[in-house]
Amino acid sequence: MVVAAVMQRPSAAWQELHRICPARWPEVSVRTDHTMHIAHLMVTPTTIRPVCLWLFGEAEYHFATLVTEELDDTWHLTYVFYDPACHGWAYVELQQPLAQTSVMSIGDTIHAADWHEREAEDLFGLRFEGHPKLGEFVLHENWPEGVNPMRKQFDAHAPFAYHQQKTVWQPPTIVEAPGAFIMPIGPVYSDFAESAHFVIETTGEDMLRVLPRFFYKYRGVEKIAEGKTADHALLLAERLSGSSAFAHGFAFCRAMESLCETEVPPRARVLRSAFAELERLRHHVSVITGICASTGLAVAQAQGAIIEEDFLRLTAQVCGHRYLFGVLKPGGLTLAPDEQRLGLLRERVHALHTRLEELHTGLRYSSSFLDRLEDVGLIRAEVVKAFGLVGPVARASGSTADLRKLFRYGAYEQVNFEVPTETQGDGYARLRILFREAAQSMAIIERLLDDVPHGPVSAEVIPRAGAALGFVEAPLGATFHWLRLDAAGRVQRYRVSTPSFRNWHAFRVAVEHFSFQDFPIVLATFGLSNAECDR
């Protein structure tokens, strides 16, 4: 039941950008790319802020990512926005000489860009004028000020000796109530937890203020990708976050294919989407298991863990790797599973999903479990908008944004599926979203595997110089990969904007003013990855 591909058309509002913007700001010029649906808004240092604020506030565009590039002797800043109501992109582009490191900040109003600016300040040495909080962010106190590793002249491969510096970090405190103290958590904590630090200020029971401190796991992926071939950079893309490896590899390949104008064969398009859904299913089962563990519901945790391991084994049987490493390549897939394996996938996914639904029933009838989740870790719809939250966390708070539905990339234009949303925004709403999305993923896999086109699974990709954006809806939400290749086909700039980077930003809002014992539960219902955030 392959539905004929219908190319979505950008709305009238997007079509009008090239008239509206120059009319309001004479120094802004607009170049419209009608094949890729991208409006390039070339702005000046004084118009960057009003244009972005207009796009975000009045035109209701979503902020996707900020790409900072140092090309020759010029800074190229690209603020990527997209219109969730249609198939249109707006790239707000600013160019200025390298000597000029000051840029007007938009992060104070467009909160979604806040961390992007802090990151660019830390790694490139740009100054964002008007930003309320700049300084130590990605690089911690044992990294010297003024050394910016993303600059072109910085050598990524020389081991850097600055970690020897003995410096002490003092957490900033705000709470001054009688008896106030700090409860530090991490970076090494819990049984199995990714390295991150949380400073919790309290007077005893309620978490009055929570300051997360991340980037303990900063591996400089964007920097070490530079100078590598696309084939080698793909290894890094897959290992940004092992739990969403396929999604990030997929986004990287889509950037590459978009840049090189490669047509992916129909069989690979269908299988890619099926594997992406298989990963989403396994990922969501893993988060559900984590939620059961956080409330101490041991049998449910064991049931979830059995299903998770069964998914891992199934993935290895079908794709040769438990986490789908090495399955993708630019232009298609590296492997062509035979009909027998695809039959196994279809049958097993269905059986495993039935068991997942049994677990769901069990959880729904466990009032002691639900008591721990309901009305805990609230995220209101305004927070979703202000912080630009994505993925299941946003969809549990009323958002309907899903790149699969918005842009219908890959084989998603061929299948009908729902984007589940909930409005309560509490821990239980996030759990329900996970179960409902898993059901949709199972249905998508079944529909795609009903009718897998025959033919090759990969097309040749001829590298060319230039830059392109690849995006997919990863298990945790929208991810955007910006890839620039030089004339030799080597990576000149690789910029990754991940859903965890987005959603960790608002984690503080969800836990503050709840009590200590809610902390691990809110953490589990967010289900975020630090590797994906820190990169």
Next chain:
Amino acid sequence: MFNWFYTGLKTGIRTTPYPAKTDAAPGVSPGRPRATRFDAQVATVLAMRCPTGALVRHQRGVDVDYRHCVHCSRCRRDTGSAVMDWSQDYDWGALGAQAERAGHRFRDIFGHSLHIRFLDAGACGACMSEARQLNNPYYNIHRLGFFITPTPRDADILLVAGPVTDAMRIPLQKTYAAMPEPKRVVAMGVCALSGGVFGPSFISAGGVAQVIPVDVLVPGCPPPPLAILHGLLLAVERTMPSLLTMRVAETET
């Protein structure tokens, strides 16, 4: 209230027969390339396809260095006719340079009860996910006397994943220092062995051994739960070690 007790009983026993017997269930391991005989020309092509330098061309074929292999499958797909042999085993744990320091006392003390602290030193998440599976009913490490502990003060073994990022260097040293003697370190995943795809670089040390002494090395990207289990059993001298490299000559036996 839902009857979780009955649900648990109904599920029955899922536990792996390993280490008493080999676990032959499909999908427990991603497998890895084995050293393979080729003529010189084919061997050169295959070694060049390896993006991490794990395949080393040899006069009679291709040797494998497991400290670098990330199971990217580039040597078994899209290669034309010549492909590397691919094993489905998982007993990958090997001894590090520090293996002899505690002698045989370690087994005498910890042979029946061993506490493990996991530490993430910049891993991508796949290693942690595999380590977490050790506690699931399939692997159930409690049956072997292994326990995961949240505090290094109680830990006998430090299980480390990741290339050791700059920011995790001091937490790693402090965690290791907080553990009482005698203690051992198990490094899991190629990142923890050699830096993996992240390298040694400006921000990562390129392996746990650069920072603290390592007793057991478990290659893999990520090592499956049974490989981690093999590494843990090796750390308490309850099993035999594997090797970190495989040469063509060894395949003839």
